[in-house]
Amino acid sequence: MGYTHYWYRPRLLDALKFRAFRIDLEKVVWRSGVNVVDVALTDEGVLFAGGCEALKIDQAFAGRSVRSGEDRCFDFCKTEGMKYDALVVAALLLAKMHFGSDFNLTSDGRLDKDPFKCGVALLRDILGIETTYCFKDIDIGDGIPSSCVVAEFKTVGKEQAK
DSSP: OOOEEEEEEESBOOHHHHHHHHHHHHHHHHHSOOOOEEEEEOSSEEEEESSSSOEEEESBOOSOBSSTTOSEEEEEEEOTTOTTHHHHHHHHHHHHHHHGGGOEEEESOOGGGOTTHHHHHHIIIIIOEEEEEEEEEEEOSSSSEEEEEEEEEEEOOGGGOO
16 A cells, blocks of 8 residues: 555546646646656646656546446556655646546545645646645545545736746
8 A cells, every 4th residue: 555646537538628638737747847757648648657656647548437337437546655746646636627527536645744735836836726625525426425626726827837
C-alpha cells in the first residue's frame, strides 16, 4: 500500500473537453519544473511518470468498467507522495474542472496535511486558476457513498499566472 489517488469516470470522455484538458495540462507539465519522463500528451490520452506509477488518462478508457455493462470506470495512480505528486494532483484537478461530475476523484491524502496543496499551487501559478476543494460523501452510482473531491475553480487575473 502507498499514497494513491483514485478516480471514477465514464468509459468515454467528451472529445472537445478532453482536448481542452490536454491543452491546459501541457502548459502545466512543461512550465511546472517537475521532472517527469515518458511524457505523451495527445487528444487520445495523457501520460507521464515521475518515480512510482505513471499517470494515464485516456479519452476512451480501455480498462474494465466497475461492473459489467456499466459506463463508470475506475482507475488510480500511486505516487508515494514523490515530487511528481504535485503534477498528478494538478492533472486530476484539471480533469475534475473540465469533466465536472463525470470525473469523481479521491485520495489517500490526509485533509489535515492538505494533500492537494502543491497541485493547487501549480494551477494557480501557471494557469491562473484558483481552486478550493473539500472531500464529501457522494454516491458515484453504485449506491455506496464515497468520499470524493468537490471542487470549485475560478480564474484569477492573468498577471498572477506565469
